[in-house]
Amino acid sequence: xxxxxxxxxxxxxxxxxxxxxxxxxxxxxxxxxxxxxxxxxxxxxxxxxxxxxxxxxxxxxxxxxxxxxxxxxxxxxxxxxxxxxxxxxxxxxxxxxxxxxxxxxxxxxxxxxxxxxxxxxxxxxxxxxxxxxxxxxxxxxxxxxxxxxxxxxxxxxxxxxxxxxxxxxxxxxxxxxxxxxxxxxxxxxxxxxxxxxxxxxxxxxxxxxxxxxxxxxxxxxxxxxxxxxxxxxxxxxxxxxxxxxxxxxxxxxxxxxxxxx
Amino acid sequence: xxxxxxxxxxxxxxxxxxxxxxxxxxxxxxxxxxxxxxxxxxxxxxxxxxxxxxxxxxxxxxxxxxxxxxxxxxxxxxxxxxxxxxxxxxxxxxxxxxxxxxxxxxxxxxxxxxxxxxxxxxxxxxxxxxxxxxxxxxxxxxxxxxxxxxxxxxxxxxxxxxxxxxxxxxxxxxxxxxxxxxxxxxxxxxxxxxxxxxxxxxxxxxxxxxxxxxxxxxxxxxxxxxxxxxxxxxxxxxxxxxxxxxxxxxxxxxxxxx
Numbered sequence: 008x009x010x011x012x013x014x015x016x017x018x019x020x021x022x023x024x025x026x027x028x029x030x031x032x033x034x035x036x037x038x039x040x041x042x043x044x045x046x047x048x049x050x051x052x053x054x055x056x057x058x059x060x061x062x063x064x065x066x067x068x069x070x071x072x073x074x075x076x077x078x079x080x081x082x083x084x085x086x087x088x089x090x091x092x093x094x095x096x097x098x099x100x101x102x103x104x105x106x107x108x109x110x111x112x113x114x115x116x117x118x119x120x121x122x123x124x125x126x127x128x129x130x131x132x133x134x135x136x137x138x139x140x141x142x143x144x145x146x147x148x149x150x151x152x153x154x155x156x157x158x159x160x161x162x163x164x165x166x167x168x169x170x171x172x173x174x175x176x177x178x179x180x181x182x183x184x185x186x187x188x189x190x191x192x193x194x195x196x197x198x199x200x201x202x203x204x205x206x207x208x209x210x211x212x213x214x215x216x217x218x219x220x221x222x223x224x225x226x227x228x229x230x231x232x233x234x235x236x237x238x239x240x241x242x243x244x245x246x247x248x249x250x251x252x253x254x255x256x257x258x259x260x261x262x263x264x265x266x267x268x
Numbered sequence: 269x270x271x272x273x274x275x276x277x278x279x280x281x282x283x284x285x286x287x288x289x290x291x292x293x294x295x296x297x298x299x300x301x302x303x304x305x306x307x308x309x310x311x312x313x314x315x316x317x318x319x320x321x322x323x324x325x326x327x328x329x330x331x332x333x334x335x336x337x338x339x340x341x342x343x344x345x346x347x348x349x350x351x352x353x354x355x356x357x358x359x360x361x362x363x364x365x366x367x368x369x370x371x372x373x374x375x376x377x378x379x380x381x382x383x384x385x386x387x388x389x390x391x392x393x394x395x396x397x398x399x400x401x402x403x404x405x406x407x408x409x410x411x412x413x414x415x416x417x418x419x420x421x422x423x424x425x426x427x428x429x430x431x432x433x434x435x436x437x438x439x440x441x442x443x444x445x446x447x448x449x450x451x452x453x454x455x456x457x458x459x460x461x462x463x464x465x466x467x468x469x470x471x472x473x474x475x476x477x478x479x480x481x482x483x484x485x486x487x488x489x490x491x492x493x494x495x496x497x498x499x500x501x502x503x504x505x506x507x508x509x510x511x512x513x514x515x516x517x518x519x520x521x522x523x524x525x526x
Contacts, residue, residue, distance in 0.1 A: 167336050168373035168432075172387035172439060173363030182386060186377045 043235075050237040054229050058238070061218065062225035063245045069207040069221055072139055074200055077146030084151035086180075089158060099151065106148035112209050115141040119213035138213035146203055153195045157188035197257040201250050222246060285348040287312045287443045287474045288333055293342035295328055302328045304498040305342070310443070315475040317485035317506070320495035321521055326478045329495070330445050333476065334365045347442065363391050366436030366444040370451050372428040374420040380407070380431050381416040384438045392439060399438075406434040410464050426457030430464055443474035450481060482526060486510050494518045 008016075087099035106114065118141035119134045130137035161184050169179040189196075208223035215224050222242045229238035288310040295303040302325045310316045318326045331337040332344055335351050335358060344351050351361055375383050384403035388394045394402070407413050410430035420428055429449055436444060446465065450458040462484050469475060469488045479485060485492050486506045493503040494515070502515045510526075513519045 162373075164369060164371050164373040165375065168367075168369060168375070169387070170359075171334055171336060171362055171365070171367040172435070173359045173361075173391035174387050175359050175391070178390045182390065183375055187375075190377060 045236050045240050047235050047237045050229075050233050050235045051241055053233065054226070054238045054241055058222070058225055058229075058241055058245065062220055062222045062242070063249070065219060066204065066207050066221040066246075067249065069135075069139060069142070069210065070200070070204045073142040073146055073203050073207065076139075076143035077150045077199075077203070078196075080143060080147035081150030081154055084147060085154035085158060088151065088155050103148045103151050106145050107152070109145075111142070111145045111206055112212055114145050115209055116212050117141070118144075133216060133219070134213040135210065135215050135219035138210040138215075141213075142203070142206060142210070145206070146199060150196070150199055153192050153199065154188065157192035158184055160191050161187045193257060193261050197254060200257075201254065204246070204250055204253075286310060286345075287314070287347060288476060289345040290329070290333070291343045291345075293329070293332060293344065294340045295325070295332060295337060296340045302498055303332070303339075306495075306498075306500060308493065308500060310474060310476050312442075312474055313472045314490045315469045315473075315477065315488055316491045316493060317489040318476065318478045318493045318495060319480070319482070319485060319521075320501075324495040325498040326495045327447055330447050330476060330478050333445060334362050334367060336367075359391060363387075363439050364442045366433075366439060366441035368429070368432050368436055368444065368446045368449045370448040372420075372425070372432045372452070374428055374432055374435070376420050378419075379416070380412070380418050380420070380423075383420070383431060384435045387435075388438055402438050402440075403434070406437045407431070409437070409467075410434045411460070424457060425453045426460045429453065429461045433461075433464055433468075437468075443476070444468065446475065446477040446479065448478050448480065450479070480525065482510060482522075494521065496521065 084099045084102060087095040088103070090096055090099075115138045118130065119137040122128060123130065123137065130140060132139065165183055165187065166179055169183045170176075174182070207221050210221060211224040211227060215221070220228065222245055226238035226242035230236060286309040288308070290306055290308040293303050293306040293308070294301070306325075306329055308329065318329065320326050328337055332339050333346065333351075335344070339352055342352075346361055346365060349356055349361060351358060374380075375386070378386065381400065381403055384406065385396070385399040388399035388402060389396060404413065404416065407416055410433055412427060412430055412434070415423060415427065415431070420431070423431065433444075433449075449465070450461050453461065458481070462481065465475070465477070465484070466488050477484070477489070489506045491503060492506045492509040494501050494509055494513075494517075496517045502509055502513060502518045509518065510522065513522055
């Protein structure tokens, strides 16, 4: 058999297998049930507008709070980890290793239930607030490592140039090192942000008040009350509506930043 | 003239105190002894070119002068101030020492103008308007007035190095250190940078230049210092050291580069 004939034959077989698999799924699916339980229009209309005005809004707000909080705390931890003061380095290392090593679900649970009982402490904002503090702490551990890597990726000559001009260490960090570090870590930070959007779904374990529910908690409750999976599908679409423009925006930012590199 | 006594901490420009005075300077990286007891000085208004094979310690010596490298032992005096003393205001001394790097080290995230104004505003506490005026004057001086709004990545290597020189000059330094300023440049771009340096020398700037440009050393240098193996082997007028070297190691080096 000629080489080109064999290649065409292989490709034909691959297409045929794919078409057969798709046909099998389409034919074997119970479309009436799927439509009734996953794409039920009446149920879908029923979750609006609250699924947007409360649930999606809360998801965005929680993500923003956890990201900004994680960024600030992560920056502090990264600077501590690079500090010449040994106890600071120990503390930052312990924090990062602890909260990267624990499941986020467990940390949220701990802050919502275990710590309030053990220390007679009420988080501001109730259980949602306690869960958010946990999310900030978890994201700070990941972001700290990202920022530290970014700082270390800035060429040594940059700091030398700034110091040789008489700029002190803190100013050099703020005006020379950090701006370049953040340009370098824009892609991994976006990753953190997208992961964080999805991690807000873990807040359900904290037991949210009605008005505090985010997308996952909200649609789980709707699933229970309607005995229908359509709210989950609506929530899934809303998650994509939030995450997709975000990744596009950051890709654009990245291209813009290339100018200064 | 009646001699005026200066307190030790106040920088002086009197001829009696050299701009740079290095005594018994040693520097080791781990077990690698790079500088083995260097005595070296640069007088005010003098242009001293330091030459030597790679690994001879000439860049390390230059970097010890503004303490980018921490000397292992010995003293480094800049305008009479001991910069190895932990009580010395190192940042303050550094504003008076301009430094130009082999790799330019411009800040890539800032425009050319911002590169020149940043340290003026942060380290010299100049107002923005003054800093911009000084920056534009120095950009014009290196022939790049029209590049103020460009970013470093948009410039050629030679232009970047001239911006780096303008950046150092914008601090109004008393002296300039050049660490192989033309070594990273394409050959056709070397001339512009050397021309700027010659102009500086003509204006009486105190300069310490680590270089492989023997032509520059001969033409512009008041003194040439030949280093090898972490020691100063030979120094003197350029025509003597380059034209009639006395030491065997100097002869060997020059026979390879000239």
